[in-house]
Amino acid sequence: MAAIEVINLTKKYGQLEALKGISFSVNEGEVFGLIGPNGAGKTTTLRVLSTLLEVTSGEVRIGGYDLVKQADQVRKIISYLPEDAGTYKNMKGIEYLRFIAEFFDEKDRDEMLRRGVEIARLDERLNDRIDTYSKGMQRRLLVARALMIKPKLAILDELTSGLDVINAQTIRRIVKESARQGTTVLLSSHNMLEVELMCDRIALIDDGRIVASGTPAELKARYHAGNIEDVFVEVVR
Amino acid sequence: MSSLFNIIRKEVKELLTPATLIPIIIFAVIFGSLGGMFSGVTEQINEPPKIALINQDGSPVSVFVYQDFEARSEVVYNGTDVDEAISELKAQDGAALFVITPDFGSNISDNRSGVVQVYWIMKGAGLMDSITSATADVVLQAVTKDLSKALIDSHYTDNSTVILNPINATQSTVFKGKMMVGVTPGQISTVMSGQGFVIPLIVVMVVIYAGSMVVTSMGNEKENKTLETLLTLPVRRTSIVFGKLAGAAIVGLVLAAIYMVGLGYYMTSLTMGAALDLSAYGISLDLFDYVLVGISLFLALLSALALCMILGIFTKNYKAAQSMTLPVTMLALIPMFVLMFSDFDTLPLAAQVLVFAIPFSQPIIAINSLMFGEVGIVLLGIAYEVAFAVGTMFIAVWLFKKDILLTGRVKSAQGKKGTSWRALLTKRK
Numbered sequence: 001m002a003a004i005e006v007i008n009l010t011k012k013y014g015q016l017e018a019l020k021g022i023s024f025s026v027n028e029g030e031v032f033g034l035i036g037p038n039g040a041g042k043t044t045t046l047r048v049l050s051t052l053l054e055v056t057s058g059e060v061r062i063g064g065y066d067l068v069k070q071a072d073q074v075r076k077i078i079s080y081l082p083e084d085a086g087t088y089k090n091m092k093g094i095e096y097l098r099f100i101a102e103f104f105d106e107k108d109r110d111e112m113l114r115r116g117v118e119i120a121r122l123d124e125r126l127n128d129r130i131d132t133y134s135k136g137m138q139r140r141l142l143v144a145r146a147l148m149i150k151p152k153l154a155i156l157d158e159l160t161s162g163l164d165v166i167n168a169q170t171i172r173r174i175v176k177e178s179a180r181q182g183t184t185v186l187l188s189s190h191n192m193l194e195v196e197l198m199c200d201r202i203a204l205i206d207d208g209r210i211v212a213s214g215t216p217a218e219l220k221a222r223y224h225a226g227n228i229e230d231v232f233v234e235v236v237r
Numbered sequence: 238m239s240s241l242f243n244i245i246r247k248e249v250k251e252l253l254t255p256a257t258l259i260p261i262i263i264f265a266v267i268f269g270s271l272g273g274m275f276s277g278v279t280e281q282i283n284e285p286p287k288i289a290l291i292n293q294d295g296s297p298v299s300v301f302v303y304q305d306f307e308a309r310s311e312v313v314y315n316g317t318d319v320d321e322a323i324s325e326l327k328a329q330d331g332a333a334l335f336v337i338t339p340d341f342g343s344n345i346s347d348n349r350s351g352v353v354q355v356y357w358i359m360k361g362a363g364l365m366d367s368i369t370s371a372t373a374d375v376v377l378q379a380v381t382k383d384l385s386k387a388l389i390d391s392h393y394t395d396n397s398t399v400i401l402n403p404i405n406a407t408q409s410t411v412f413k414g415k416m417m418v419g420v421t422p423g424q425i426s427t428v429m430s431g432q433g434f435v436i437p438l439i440v441v442m443v444v445i446y447a448g449s450m451v452v453t454s455m456g457n458e459k460e461n462k463t464l465e466t467l468l469t470l471p472v473r474r475t476s477i478v479f480g481k482l483a484g485a486a487i488v489g490l491v492l493a494a495i496y497m498v499g500l501g502y503y504m505t506s507l508t509m510g511a512a513l514d515l516s517a518y519g520i521s522l523d524l525f526d527y528v529l530v531g532i533s534l535f536l537a538l539l540s541a542l543a544l545c546m547i548l549g550i551f552t553k554n555y556k557a558a559q560s561m562t563l564p565v566t567m568l569a570l571i572p573m574f575v576l577m578f579s580d581f582d583t584l585p586l587a588a589q590v591l592v593f594a595i596p597f598s599q600p601i602i603a604i605n606s607l608m609f610g611e612v613g614i615v616l617l618g619i620a621y622e623v624a625f626a627v628g629t630m631f632i633a634v635w636l637f638k639k640d641i642l643l644t645g646r647v648k649s650a651q652g653k654k655g656t657s658w659r660a661l662l663t664k665r666k
Contacts, residue, residue: 053640103472
């Protein structure tokens with residue numbers, strides 16, 4: 001069964017049509033990347049799939065649930081990490097993870113928290129207030145928050161945006177590990193290297209439409225490009 | 238200079254937004270309306286007061302006093318019956334009944350002050366409601382002075398005490414159907430404003446503080462993008478809205494309790510000097526009344542929070558949240574000011590409707606009404622508050638399910654800024 005099925009999805013903001021009938025599917029356990037220029041519709045797609053924005057038309061199924069009719073069920077199996085996501089700064093790291101775990105079944109909470117602590121790798125700093133964390137530490141905490149619940153689908157917007165190489169690499173490793181354990185990952189990124197390194201398949205989105213999709217190798221072969229960055233330039237030019 | 242103008246233009250454009258203009262315009266309208274009310278009061282002061290006169294004495298001195306009262310005021314009743322006179326005064330919006338007692342002339346002849354019984358008609362507990370009785374009091378002082386002068390000119394008596402105080406006014410006040418013997422409107426007004434000032438202040442403070450907490454919380458959640466995380470967790474939108482409201486309500490109630498204790502002590506110390514126990518006249522609050530005021534206060538707080546939640550939905554960040562609380566602050570200040578100057582009962586119908594429609598008025602109306610055992614209007618107010626709070630909470634939950642929560646204002650295809658009402662009204666299937 002496909003983890004995500006998107007059929008002819010459109011999204012309008014008033015008169016502005018941000019998504020113009022996109023269709024794609026993502027298999028279970030797959031890491032799927034959405035790439036495209038600014039304003040192409042990547043974040044809108046992720047927000048719609050995260051139940052944050054309403055569907056204008058089209059059909060979306062996540063884990064077999066209808067996104068519109070079964071939004072509550074969808075929220076139980078997804079985890080969304082927005083670009084530049086923040087935390088409650090007056091909480092300690094460990095309190096934040098506990099706060100998130102409280103929204104899930106009581107029997108799973110201890111295990112979630114244990115996993116969150118393990119993913120965050122913040123050791124003793126988890127007992128410090130979040131406003132004392134560096135950007136990299138905050139992002140690790142947020143990734144831990146997103147993955148500790150073992151979601152069927154993790155939706156990650158600009159996963160490593162603004163992070164240094166070390167922190168970015170650590171986070172990518174965490175996400176890949178999570179995918180190996182069965183979590184389907186849908187991510188968007190401007191970092192083509194990241195996309196090439198992480199994604200099993202990629203869709204290029206431009207002006208609200210999917211203009212190309214396939215594995216990194218397929219795309220590079222199709223556009224006679226040495227890397228995904230060249231594919232991107234070729235497609236959107 | 239062009240650089241300077243460039244910066245000035247940018248600053249003006251940035252600062253002169255609807256968010257800054259609208260509150261100022263509302264302030265101007267409120268103060269303009271208050272000015273209108275005050276000009277009405279000035280006219281009232283300049284007009285001769287409407288009074289009723291009963292002369293139970295036939296002496297020349299009493300006739301002099303009677304004629305002087307007549308000359309200085311508009312007499313709406315001239316007869317012998319006190320109850321009839323009071324009814325006529327009430328009907329004609331009169332200020333006071335002056336009864337010249339049977340032994341008025343003989344008392345002065347015997348070098349004692351002549352007794353005039355004064356029945357003040359007090360319409361409300363607001364500051365402006367005692368204006369009419371104040372103008373009648375001025376007439377009484379003037380008549381007393383004229384009598385002093387006449388006694389000197391006619392060498393009627395050489396007793397200085399009588400000349401200085403020829404009239405001994407025994408005063409009673411008719412207030413909301415109660416005859417309060419030995420009490421002046423000023424004394425009632427002092428005690429009432431002391432007792433009734435605490436609740437309006439608490440309402441305003443709590444609405445402003447708790448309301449701004451909700452709006453700021455929404456602004457922070459949006460700015461930090463924590464709201465997006467919250468909305469994708471397995472929690473119902475209703476739980477998020479009620480959780481936020483309940484949290485702010487608890488803090489609001491704690492604030493209210495702190496204010497109540499502090500202001501209670503403050504007002505008690507202020508009103509101790511008034512030395513008038515209104516409970517002796519049946520004007521007091523019992524436990525049931527306090528419960529009703531508490532319920533009304535809680536519902537006003539809930540209404541404010543729900544209203545602020547709706548405003549918070551439209552805010553984009555912490556900075557924008559600051560100006561969003563202004564409309565609610567205005568709504569809290571209107572009943573406080575209006576009911577400070579005028580009793581709800583004595584307001585014009587249109588003003589009554591306006592004040593009643595603001596849910597924050599209800600605790601203020603409640604405390605004043607319950608002092609006089611008027612439970613009906615309080616229960617009606619509570620029912621209205623419940624309807625208002627439920628309605629606004631319903632709207633807040635509904636908006637929480639809409640794109641507008643995250644998108645706020647969006648740009649149309651033409652690039653013009655505006656609220657996406659079409660998106661807002663798009664029904665989720």
